[in-house]
Amino acid sequence: MRFIHISDTHIGYRAYNASDPKTGRNQREVDIERAFRQAVDRILDICPDFVLHSGDLFHTVRPSNRAIGFAMEEISRITGAGIPFMVIAGNHSAPKMRETGSVFRIISKIEGVRAFYREKYETAEIGDVLIHALPHVHGGERFKDELVKMLPNRDYGYNIAMLHSGVEGLRAFRYSTGEANEDLMGMHEIGDGFDYIAFGHYHEFTGLSERAYYSGATERLSFNDVGQKKGFIEVIIEPFTVKFHELRIRPMLDLEPINAKGKSAPQIMEEIERRMDTDTDGAIVRLLIREISPTEYRNLDIRRIRAMSAGALHFEIDTRMSSGTAADISMVTLQSMARDFEDFIRRTSIEGLEKERIIEMGREYLSRAAED
Ligand SMILES: [Mn+2]
Known part of the structure; x- marks a missing residue:
C-alpha cells in the first residue's frame, strides 16, 4: 500500500x-x-x-x-x-x-x-x-x-x-x-x-x-x-x-545580518552593498540590521537600496534600533512612511486629483498619528 x-x-x-x-x-x-x-x-x-x-x-x-x-x-x-x-x-x-x-x-x-x-x-x-x-x-x-x-x-x-x-x-x-x-x-x-x-x-x-x-x-x-x-x-x-x-519553489533569502552599532550611514551602506552582491533575482529577501540608530537609519540611501534590490520579488529591511526612545523610533518609521507615500503618489497616475494636495494630506495624517 x-x-x-x-x-x-x-x-x-x-x-x-x-x-x-x-x-x-x-x-x-x-x-x-x-x-x-x-x-x-x-x-x-x-x-x-x-x-x-x-x-x-x-x-x-x-x-x-x-x-x-x-x-x-x-x-x-x-x-x-x-x-x-x-x-x-x-x-x-x-x-x-x-x-x-x-x-x-x-x-x-x-x-x-x-x-x-x-x-x-x-x-x-x-x-x-x-x-x-x-x-x-x-x-x-x-x-x-x-x-x-x-x-x-x-x-x-x-x-x-x-x-x-x-x-x-x-x-x-x-x-x-x-x-x-x-x-x-x-x-x-x-x-x-x-x-x-x-x-x-x-x-x-x-x-x-x-x-x-x-x-x-x-x-x-x-x-x-x-x-x-x-x-x-x-x-x-x-x-x-x-x-x-x-517541490521547486521561489527562493527566500535571509541575508547575513548587519550589526550597525557605532557605524555611520555610509559604512552601513557599504555593508548593504556587500550583502546585496548575491543573486536575489526573483527572490523574497530580508536584511536584518541590528542596533542601528534612528539618525543613521534616516541617512541611509533608500533610493540606492531600492535600485540594488530591484530584481528581487520582495525586499525588506528589518531594523532593530538601539538608542533613542520608542517615540524616536516611531518617528523614523512614520517619516519613512511619509517618504514612501510621497514616492508612491509621484509615480502613480492620478486623474482628476491634485498630487500635491494628496501628498500634503497624507503627511498631515501621518504626523497626527505620530503625535498620538
Ligand atoms: Mn497551516
Whole structure:
C-alpha cells in the first residue's frame, strides 16, 4: 500500500505588493497555486492508492471563488484518476461560527473526496484501511475529548490517523505559528498501534516518531521558513518507508545580518552593498540590521537600496534600533512612511486629483498619528 500525505497548502494566501506579469494577480497567490499544481502532477506520476490532506487546504475560512475553483479543479485531477482524496479542516479553514458554513461542504461534493470538518472524530474506509480523521476543534478541552476516541480498530488491516494540531515538546514548534486558535497535544495522548499518523499544522517536514510525521507546507509563508524544503510525503507501509518529495519553489533569502552599532550611514551602506552582491533575482529577501540608530537609519540611501534590490520579488529591511526612545523610533518609521507615500503618489497616475494636495494630506495624517 502506497499513499500520499500532504498538508498546509494555504490556497488563497497572498503577500507582498508584486503581481504576476502574465495574469496581473498577486504573485505569491500564483506561486502557492503553482506549488499545489506541481504536487498534483507528481502525485499523478506516483499513482498512490489514496491521498491524505492534513488541513489548511485554504488559507482562509472564506476562500475566494477563484481559490475554490482552483482547488476543485486540481483535486478533481486526482480523484478523476481513481485516487480517493481525504481532507480535514485545519485551524485556518474552520469557521468559528456555525452560521458561516464550511467550504468543505462544497469540496465534499466532488466524487472521490471525503472531507472531515464537523469538529469531531470520524472514520472512513478505503478497502482494508480505516482512516481516523480529527479536524481542528475549537476549544482545547473538546479537542482532547475527541482525541481519546481515536483508537486503532483491529478488524481492519491498517489504521491510519490524520489530525491538525501542534505537538508539545517539539523543539522546533516553539518557532512555529503561535496562532491563537491552534490545537495542542502531547504525543502520549494519541493511541498506540497506528500504522501511520499524518499531522498537519506545523509547516516544516518533521518526524515525530517512527510512524508519525508533519509533511510540512507546500510553500514558504514567512521568514520563519527560510532554509526549509517544502513538499509532501509518499508513504509505503510494507516495508515501512517515508519518502519526502521536494517541490521547486521561489527562493527566500535571509541575508547575513548587519550589526550597525557605532557605524555611520555610509559604512552601513557599504555593508548593504556587500550583502546585496548575491543573486536575489526573483527572490523574497530580508536584511536584518541590528542596533542601528534612528539618525543613521534616516541617512541611509533608500533610493540606492531600492535600485540594488530591484530584481528581487520582495525586499525588506528589518531594523532593530538601539538608542533613542520608542517615540524616536516611531518617528523614523512614520517619516519613512511619509517618504514612501510621497514616492508612491509621484509615480502613480492620478486623474482628476491634485498630487500635491494628496501628498500634503497624507503627511498631515501621518504626523497626527505620530503625535498620538
Ligand atoms: Mn497551516
